[in-house]
Amino acid sequence: MNPVPQPIQLEARGIRKEYPGTVALKDVRVRFEGGKVHALIGRNGAGKSTLVRILAGSTQPTAGQVLLDGEPVELRSPGDAFQRGIATVYQELSLVPGLSVAENILLGRMPRSRGPFIDWTSAADQARAVLATMDVEMDVDVPVGRLGFAQQQTVEIAKAMSFRPSVLMLDEPTSGLARHETRSLFRLVGQLAEQGVAILYISHRLQELWEIADRVTVLRDGDHVATVEMAETTAEEIVHYMFGETVQKERPADLLAGREPVLEVRGLSRGEEFQDVDLTLHRGEILGIAGMLGSGRTELLKAIFGALPFDRGEIRLSETTCRRVSPPDMKDLGLGFAPEDRKQEGLVQTQSIRSNLCLASLDRISNRGFLSRRRERRLIREQVDRLHIKAPDVEEAVSSLSGGNQQKVVVGKWLGTSLQVLLLDEPTRGIDLQAKQQIFQLMWDLSRQGIAILFVSSELEELVEVCHRILVMKQGRIRQEIRPENTTADQLFVQCM
Ligand SMILES: Nc1ncnc2c1ncn2[C@@H]1O[C@H](COP(=O)(O)OP(=O)(O)OP(=O)(O)O)[C@@H](O)[C@H]1O
Ligand SMILES: [Mg+2]
Known part of the structure; x- marks a missing residue:
């Protein structure tokens, strides 16, 4: 035996x-x-x-x-x-x-x-x-x-x-x-x-x-x-x-979305991935997208940003109607995008924390083509403080940061830009409770400044906590619009199934 x-x-x-x-x-x-x-x-x-x-x-x-x-x-x-x-x-x-x-x-x-x-x-x-x-x-x-x-x-x-x-x-x-x-x-x-x-x-x-x-x-x-x-x-x-101690913050009651549309998507379709998507994002609005994996959320965001071509439909942003879009054009129109996969798309791993944070905002800190060191330093300090990024030295490679701190850099690199609309795909992935609250706070601050946010998250509690409105996406289509005040995460989950 x-x-x-x-x-x-x-x-x-x-x-x-x-x-x-x-x-x-x-x-x-x-x-x-x-x-x-x-x-x-x-x-x-x-x-x-x-x-x-x-x-x-x-x-x-x-x-x-x-x-x-x-x-x-x-x-x-x-x-x-x-x-x-x-x-x-x-x-x-x-x-x-x-x-x-x-x-x-x-x-x-x-x-x-x-x-x-x-x-x-x-x-x-x-x-x-x-x-x-x-x-x-x-x-x-x-x-x-x-x-x-x-x-x-x-x-x-x-x-x-x-x-x-x-x-x-x-x-x-x-x-x-x-x-x-x-x-x-x-x-x-x-x-x-x-x-x-x-x-x-x-x-x-x-x-x-x-x-x-x-x-x-x-x-x-x-x-x-x-x-x-x-x-x-x-x-x-x-x-x-x-x-030690923490405080859980709630969405400020006075945080209202504007009426003026800033991003309008009409009849957007791409192969099997998503079809006839209509959505309107208003000034200062935080619009959530709930849906199962494979429901087409990520692809939709990428298509709006111009990172994936779409077959049909149009996008209207900053009074410009586009039938074909590319990331540089969309950036010029005031669109920012923090993708789901920080390693593949969000960050340049071998570059420093500083240059990653600056990538999206070169226009704001460069002065007739010359980078202003002083302005750059100020901007970086602002971003690192605002996001509570734990980094001994911003000149270190971004790969030396812990996973959650890298995620903060993905979001942070858009903060210095002149944004109208920010697309966030799973921005709180790998982020601790406190950092999550900081990202929410940041979203609410941006909303107050009139910036509209399209927010994809698999954490349904988060959507209910943060958004003005939530769209449910299922098999590539928008099926429903839900008011967070009338729902719970569990009910939302059932809608997504
Ligand atoms: N290769 C490296 N070079 C320099 N510092 C590093 C390196 N790897 C990790 N660190 C530092 O060590 C500390 C611990 O990082 P670690 O990745 O273990 O954190 P973690 O608990 O996994 O965090 P997270 O929840 O964000 O993933 C951090 O301050 C990080 O910046
Ligand atoms: Mg880790």
């Missing part, structure tokens, strides 16, 4: 991580066990992803030890971690858009038939088998770049699962997922835990921790603040560990 296998134990002991100008982790000690879901939370920049990267072998701690089943281990590379059964799904997806689902799942390990030839049939079968263990059906031949965010996320998890890991770390897997997709992810995580996998789970959605986690560790500014059992704690207690 085989002995009963002991659940795996992964332990971080006295972990410290220094970056130039920042101490990301200070003496962190935490233990993860097989069969348990261990949540890790903390505000943006608290050090969550850094801890994950250390346990994944993709960065080295300045001090401290990692122990696996009580034995110290050296994780010098992601390969080392994989070999020891530690797999990771990072906050920023790492798929190759041009390769198929199967190729991404089996990247670097494609089965070969003879010599150098890839055995495509067996590759497709293997990929489908991994997906099947996750209860997911998907066309494994399509290029990943054509999939939506949630599906890409699923592929990323499948890729990690294909290594049959005993530890799975998920860095914010649900940010960017709508509710029903979140549910299937939870089912999957639950199943894996039952199979004895140790799960480390990062999220900014507090409520979901009670659905999924057994215990939670809270980090604050690199310090380990507490580890508590979910059954023995409350949301208030956790929020207190995360921030």
Whole structure:
């Protein structure tokens, strides 16, 4: 008879991580066990992803030890971690858009038939088998770049699962997922835990921790603040560990939308993605778009901005009617766009925080073609303060920021421009509670200045909290208009189904 296998134990002991100008982790000690879901939370920049990267072998701690089943281990590379059964799904997806689902799942390990030839049939079968263990059906031949965010996320998890890991770390897997997709992810995580996998789970959605986690560790500014059992704690207690004190602000009652239309979309259609979309955005209005993933929301926003061509219809902005649009033209007309995928479209990762924040507002700070350093510096300081971006130095590459702080830069780069209308696609993805309130506050401030906002979010509570009006989009069409004062997030959810 085989002995009963002991659940795996992964332990971080006295972990410290220094970056130039920042101490990301200070003496962190935490233990993860097989069969348990261990949540890790903390505000943006608290050090969550850094801890994950250390346990994944993709960065080295300045001090401290990692122990696996009580034995110290050296994780010098992601390969080392994989070999020891530690797999990771990072906050920023790492798929190759041009390769198929199967190729991404089996990247670097494609089965070969003879010599150098890839055995495509067996590759497709293997990929489908991994997906099947996750209860997911998907066309494994399509290029990943054509999939939506949630599906890409699923592929990323499948890729990690294909290594049959005993530890799975998920860095914010649900940010960017709508509710029903979140549910299937939870089912999957639950199943894996039952199979004895140790799960480390990062999220900014507090409520979901009670659905999924057994215990939670809270980090604050690199310090380990507490580890508590979910059954023995409350949301208030956790929020207190995360921030100290917080205030939840509500939409100011006097925030009224104007009557004057600033953006009119008429009969806009693009292939299968969306059809006959009509919408009007008034001065200072915050108009929400609710809808399931794949309902065409992202494509609609991209088409309005000129980043995707449309087949039929027209757009009227700043008294100009356009039948064909391009991003530079739309920018000139006063349109800004913060896309859903900050890594692919929102930011230039290798450039500094400063230049990313300046990209959209070059016209305002340049003086007859010359950049005014002084004006630039003032503008940047304003934006960093206004958004509470946690950055030791704005000359550092944007990639050195924590995920949530990068998201603030995506929104922040439009603040210095002369905007009429701002399109926001999932602007609060990966952002902590407090930063979220700051983004809402910013939206309300912009609204007061007369700037209209088209706001797409999968967090229905958010739409109800922030918007003047909400449109429900389903299968590429606008189906309904809803007043937030007459609805709850749950009712809105039913409308979106
Ligand atoms: N490569 C790097 N170079 C310099 N500083 C870094 C680097 N990576 C992270 N940091 C800094 O370390 C701190 C912790 O960042 P980390 O990404 O771990 O935060 P996080 O808790 O995951 O936040 P978020 O919720 O925003 O994703 C931040 O101050 C960040 O700016
Ligand atoms: Mg992070």
